[in-house]
Amino acid sequence: MRMLISLVALLVLVGCKSTEINSFTSGADVQQLTEGEDRLWYGSDQLDKALRKARQLHKNDELNAYLQQINDRLFPEFKGKIRVRAHKAPYLNAFALANGSIYVNLGLISTLENEAQLAAVLAHEGIHFVEKHSARQRAFAQNSAGLAVAVTLLGVPLAGELIAMEAISGYSREHELEADNLGYQRMVKAGYSPAESVKAFEALAREAKAAAKEGPFFFSSHPKLQQRIENFNALISTEDNPEQGIVATDDYHQRVEPVRAFVLRKKLDAGQYAEVIASLERENLEQIYPVYGDHFLGEALYLRNEEGDLNRAAEVLTSALKKHPAEADPHRVLGMIYMKQGELDSARLSFEKYLELNQDSERAAFVQLYLADLDKKIDKE
C-alpha cells in the first residue's frame, strides 16, 4: 500500500508543471488560482469532506469559534478565507490545507498552556496557507513515508487526494522554518507575548519525547525540535521585553478544560500511557487538571504496569481521594491494585465504595465480579 501511495505521489509530482507561485497577499487573491493550485484546492476540499463524513471533527461550536477568533486576530486580511477547526485526534499535530482549512488536534490544544501558545501554532499553520507551501513543495517523493503515516493518522483513505498530504505529514525544512519565522512575526504583531512561542515548543517537547513513536507531529517534524526551539530563542532575543503581551492563561484554561479530560480518556483508550504520565507528572498539575489529573495519572501508571508503577499509582490515587473522596474511579483502580497486591480486605472496601458512588457505570458489572472473586478468596483464607 505504501509503495502504491508513493507511486501515485510520484506520478502527481511528475505531472505538475513548474510555474511561478506567488503568495497570497489578501483574501481576494484566492480567486486567482493557477491550474495546479486549483487542483490542490480541490484535493483539500475532498479531504475536508472526508474528515467531516468520518466524524473526525470535534463538534464544539464554542471551541471552534474561539480558535477562529484567534486566527482572525493573526490574519485579519484573510478573515473568512482561513477556517480553523478542532480535530478529534489526541496526537500532537496541527495542519493547514491548500484551501485555507486549518485543523488543530485536540491533543495539541489540551497540551498548550495559554492562548498565546495556541496563537504561535495557528500563526505557523496560517503561514503555510498564505505562502502556498503546498504548491511550492518540491519534495513529494522524499515524503512518501510521511504520506503513508498521514493516511494512517487521519484514518481516511486519501490516495485520491495525495496532493494535500504534505500539509499533514510536515513540509520541507525550508518551509517549516519560514512558517516559524513569519508566524512569529504575525504573533507579535497581533499583540501576543513573544516568549510564549518558545514555551509552546517546550511544553509540547515533553509529550513528544514521551510519545517515543515516530510520527508527523507538529513539534517533532522538520526541522528538528531542538533546532526550532533555538530558532525561536534567537527571534525572542531581538525583543526588548519578550514577556510583554497577551498570554490569556485563565481564559484558555476555562475554554479548554472540558477538552483536557476528553483527550486524557482518548489517550488512555489508545494505550498512550507514557504520554499521559508525561502530561500529568508536573508541578502545576492542579492548576491545569483541577480534579481528575491524579485519577488519570493513577490509571495510566496502573495500565503501564512497569516496575514500581503500581505502588506509585496507589500513592497518587490515595492522595487524590483525600482531596476529592466522592470521586468514584480512583476507588475502582485502587481496588484493582490492592487485589493484585493481595490486600484483599482493602480491595473489597475500595470496590464497595466505588459501587456506592457509581453503581450504574459500565465498569460496575466487572467490579461486582471482582467482589465475588474476593469473597471466595477471603472465605478460603
Place this chain on the structure above:
Amino acid sequence: MLRKDNLFRALLVMMLAVVMAGCQQWTRIDEGKNIQSDNEGTFEVEVPTYWVRHNFDREALAVTKDSPELQMARFMRRNTDKPFNSLEGKLPESPLVTDLADYYLADLKERMGGIEVEKLALTPATLAGETGFRMELRFFTERGLEMKQVAYGVLIDGAFYELFYQAPNLIYFERDLPTFEQMVESFKPKSA
C-alpha cells in the same frame, strides 16, 4: 488439430487453473464441514453452512457470508508472548478482565490507524466457561457509512483469544449478529 499458439494458450490456461486451485482464496463451508479451526488448530468454531472462509488470512479463522465488506467474523488466538502491541512487553501477571479490555481496545485502535473508533459498550461475558469481555464499537468511513463491531476477548491458559465481528450498521450488522453470537457460543479452545 491444434495450432502451435492455440496449444500454448491451452497450456497456459491449464497451468493457471492448477496454480489457482492450489491457492484458492475462499473456501465454501459445506454441510458436515462446519467445525473449523485456525491454522494451528488451537480452537474450534462452528461456522454456518455456505459461509465462506478467507484462506489468505493465515493468522485467524476469518469467515463471511456475502463479502468481507458486508460482514466479517474473525477468530484468533493471539501471540502469547506479546498479545497486545500497545503494551511494551508481556501481559502483566494475572491481568483482570478489565485490564484485558483496556489493552485490547488500545491495540484495536492502533491496528485501525487513525480511524475514530468509538467504544459503545463493555460488559462481562462468558466464553468456554471463562470470564471475558464483550465490547461494542463503531466507526464511520470516509463516505459516512457507519460500521459496527463486536469484540469478545478472553484469557484461557495464558493465551488471549479474540472473537470479532464487523459489518455496516445498515442492514447487515443486526441481520448477521445472531449468527456471529451462535459462532461465539460454539467457540472451543483445544486446551479446554
